[in-house]
Amino acid sequence: MIFRWFESLIDAFKDPVDTMPPKAVGRFYLFYLRQVWPVFAAAIVLGFGVAIVEVSLFGFVGRIVDMAKGVPGKDFFAIHGRELLWMGFVALALRPLFIGAHDMLVNQAIVPSLTNRIRWQNHRYVIRQSLGFFQNDYAGRIANRIMQTGASLRESAAQIVDAIWYVAIYYGSAVVMFAHADWWLAMPLVVWLFGYVGTLYFFIPRTRKRSWAASEARSKLMGRIVDGYSNVLTLKLFSHTSREEDYVADAMAEQTDKLRSMTRLTTAMDISITTLNGFLIVGTSALAVWLWSQGRVTVGAIALSTGLVIRINNMSGWIMWVVNGIFENIGTVQDGITSIAQPRAVQDKEGAMPLEVVAGAIQLEDIHFHYGKQGGVISGLNLAVRPGEKIGLVGPSGAGKSTLVNVLLRLYDLEDGHIRIDGTDIAQVTQESLRSQIGVVTQDTSLLHRSVRDNLLYGRPDATEAQLNEAIRKARADEFIPGLIDGEGRRGLDAHVGERGVKLSGGQRQRIAIARVLLKDAPILVLDEATSALDSEVEAAIQESLELLMEDKTVIAIAHRLSTIARMDRLVVMDKGRVVETGTHAQLITHGGLYARLWQRQTGGFVAADDALA
Incomplete structure (x- = not known):
């Protein structure tokens, strides 16, 4: 005592x-x-x-x-x-x-x-x-x-x-x-x-x-x-x-x-x-x-x-x-x-309020960001995404696509300009509330060295067992989770995935990531090269899950593999930190600009616009 x-x-x-x-x-x-x-x-x-x-x-x-x-x-x-x-x-x-x-x-x-x-x-x-x-x-x-x-x-x-x-x-x-x-x-x-x-x-x-x-x-x-x-x-x-x-x-x-x-x-x-x-x-x-x-x-x-x-x-x-x-x-x-004892580069403003997303409109107004380097990564970019619109970001490597996502998530603060969600400047809201309203699936899916259940509940810690199972089913992760077993004999949802998820295949990690974001059910969705690391068969299987994931959400998708985003409502082509083209897949092919050249380079002219859309 x-x-x-x-x-x-x-x-x-x-x-x-x-x-x-x-x-x-x-x-x-x-x-x-x-x-x-x-x-x-x-x-x-x-x-x-x-x-x-x-x-x-x-x-x-x-x-x-x-x-x-x-x-x-x-x-x-x-x-x-x-x-x-x-x-x-x-x-x-x-x-x-x-x-x-x-x-x-x-x-x-x-x-x-x-x-x-x-x-x-x-x-x-x-x-x-x-x-x-x-x-x-x-x-x-x-x-x-x-x-x-x-x-x-x-x-x-x-x-x-x-x-x-x-x-x-x-x-x-x-x-x-x-x-x-x-x-x-x-x-x-x-x-x-x-x-x-x-x-x-x-x-x-x-x-x-x-x-x-x-x-x-x-x-x-x-x-x-x-x-x-x-x-x-x-x-x-x-x-x-x-x-x-x-x-x-x-x-x-x-x-x-x-x-x-x-x-x-x-x-x-x-x-x-x-x-x-x-x-x-x-x-x-x-x-x-x-x-x-x-x-x-x-x-x-x-x-x-x-x-x-x-x-x-x-x-x-x-x-x-x-x-x-x-x-x-x-x-x-x-x-x-x-x-x-190092100052935080990104901090909530004094009196910052939680972000409330009703419609999911995104407005980028003359934004500038350079990672502290000389020369531009994003310089004077303007872009408006309508509520519920699904856009694909396209452009060569180094065009600023992933950087745009980073500043949208406020992983870095802008040097100039504003990003607004439903009219609210994201610099004036709390970082936690901003990121809680945005679901993200990336190319390099990192899982925590914990159980499958713990990794999934990162999307929504208070989710019920029924909600958890529904997300697993929609992501088609129920095909492999029951069969998982780790080195200590834990099975299924209780099996540990190893550091960064190394005990799972790329497709399995990606399905868990999709289930996690499905569970989160945020009104805005970012797909950053979500399927580029997968083979075509696995990609095709996961594509159906992504379609479910994108329903009723404002979506920004990045992909170098242009066929995966050709069906988006609108494609936004970036180069050297600026928007250089915008339109549907068919419109951009007809326009004959940067997108058309990228498409020609990837398909060798063998895939027509109508085939891609089909």
């Missing part, structure tokens, strides 16, 4: 204000630690208590030696019984209480919940990044940075709290107790402190810089490994296993060199601190014995000072590793910030 209470102190899935995390390291830490400040404040107070209790135990040792020296054994407990009981209470009750409460806060509340809150909030921010963000980086590196940043931020923050108290309490108490016995006894400790701080001052900033470089190299290595695993079919098809090994080995060698560079500093710092500690132990012990020989301190002072400096020696090594770990973790957090 008590474990659960501590575990409930931090909600790992609390949603933050949806803003970009700060880029500065200090503010990045505060951004997350502010959310749990009461728990951290309690950990600081308990850490203070633990440090006080630990130091008091050394004071008890010296006190017991002095008490035993001045009193006959038979009277010892009678004279000092109460003081001994207090010492026992501190050791047997207060110490476990403080340490137990501190460990509960750290291990039950902070370690699992804060770590995963940071990961969750970073993931929520990053998953809403634009398409371009993910196209410009390794998916593995992004995921690695999100996972590592949460753990490193939590670890370094907790270590800083513990380290500060232990240093302050141990050193402060030691100086006071040594000076109380004889101020000369505190001198080796004061000299040691200057040397210790100077050593850390020299090594720590350099360790932090090299730690950041090592973390960056580790993320790069992870990205290359995941990239190879994700594209393992390409690797095998081209017989490039050795080339891929060299590609990963290059990143691994870089990461090893960066790590060695960091560990050299760590080893040098360890040797320096160990040498300083040797002078502290020898200097303090020798001075304590000499002062005792002069009658200036008691035997208890020798026991106290020797025991405490040995403890400080152990603690200083621990502090060195903690401080080194803190800056190593800060370096990891800095590496993570490079991916996490």
